[in-house]
Amino acid sequence: MIDDLQTALETQSSQTRCVTIPREAQNKLVEPNPSQTVRKAFNDVTPVVAFCRIWRWPDLNTHLELRPTDTCVYAFQHEKDQICVKPYHYERVVAPFIPPVQVPVCDRAVFDSTRSERMQIQPDSTVPMDFATSPTDQQRTAVNSPASVQDNYEAMTPTQASINQQQVATTNFNGIPTASIAYAETPFWCSILYYELNQRVGETFHASLNSLVIDGFCDPNASDRFCLGSLTNVNRSRESEVCRSMIGNGVRLYYIGGEVFAECLSDTPIFVQSPSCNQRFQWHPATVCKIPPRCNLKIFSNTEFAQMLRETIQYGYEAVFNLTRICAIRMSFVKGWGEEYRRRTIMSTPCWVEIHLNGPMQWLDNVLQQLPAPGSMSNLNIFLFSIKITMVNVPKTRRTFCKGKNCKRHTLHKVSQYKKGKDSVHVQGKRRYEMKQKGYGGQKKPVFHKKAKTNKKI
Secondary structure (H helix, E strand, C coil): CHHHHHHHHHHCCCCCCCCEEEHHHHHCCCCCCCCHHHHHHCCCCCHHHHHHHHHCCCCCCCHHHEEECCCCCCCHHHCCCEEECCHHHEEECCCCCCCCEEEECCCHHHHHHHHHHHHHHCCCCCCCCCCCCCCCCCEEECCECCCHHHHHCCCCCCCCHHHHCCCCCEEEECCEEEEEECCCCCCCCEEEEEEECCEEEEEEEEECCCEEEEECCCCCCCCCEEEHHHCCCCCCCHHHHHHHHCCCCCEEEEEECCEEEEEECCCCCEEEECHHHHHHCCCCCCCEEEECCCCEEEEEEHHHHHHHHHHHHHHCHHHHHHHHHHHEEEEEECCCCCCCCCCCCHHHCCCEEEEEEHHHHHHHHHHHHHCCCCCCHHHHHHHHHHHHHHCCCCCCEEEEECCCCCCCCEEEEECCCCCCCCCCHHHHHHHHHHHHHCCCCCCCCCCCCCCCCCCCCC
């Protein structure tokens, strides 16, 4: 093994045979040298990551950043008894190139008329909805092992230099002037806000490193850790205190190749609500995913978001602004919420965080600045029509009629359920009114029932 590894390091070739160790040895990794570099490389990582840190990439964070070459037979993703630790049998994953989006910059009236024609031609296009107001949050379990995520990766081309700066080039698309707006990375790829029940606690944590940990310990100065134990709250409840003591190692967030992963490091599960992940699996936007300990889940992808943005621009300002909800990911510790829990909303959980993705949010801001401002009736009608098409299991508005005699005026009332597959809410309200007029419901006079006889003596 030593000779094969030495030959591979001297030649730096991927065509040599694999250097393998037993898979069980990855849990028994021992520091061979007390030097600081080796100690950092062998700190709570797999052997593959440790060898790659020492001889190729000192800044490597996790195995999720590695992709095996075609010549590697014993890659750790293959689930064999032996795993290859040769550094030159792995390649580092890079972010794919995201093409810029074309945004119309023409006059509002022309843009509205063109967008109305597109709505008539393509009525089934998906428009993202509000994921925080659904009363029927489903529960899913993330079962990805740390190695299974690599199966989703394909060969990617390096990012181009133009990806880091906004490009606004005027072109013509179907006779309409458009601006080309590219995605640009931000100094802090995400911002994290911490809550206890419905109360905000502490300052916002800005993440500059591609890997960070949200744990329950108390280091206030670490740049790669958001320690919740150091945050104080004079109004902290007993339930939040108990939950904070069970967070432990918490969760690790990775930003790799334009994708965001969440890995549960705690002994208790975490619960994630990611509209982007839910759309990938064709779940309801408000679905809550349960991530068991030592499992991970891809919770966001820049490529998927770019495709979603490209399809939504044709619907105008309001529809694009609605995508801001997809750029926010909610995550609770220890306690879950949703349909199968007594906590219906995340604001009822003891400890939770909200993760704002700054790159996609800034991209949306650049696009919104080029779109016509909202306010015209045509914009509103198109937006409401798109909502009616895509809304499923979302709180609806129904019509009820006034109690006065022969009064057909109505008022709007919010309800917390929506019967899927039934008639429209207007037809339902009209039917209730007709039934009331026929005497089948809503009697004007109260109905008195005959009291049962009692043997009680006066």
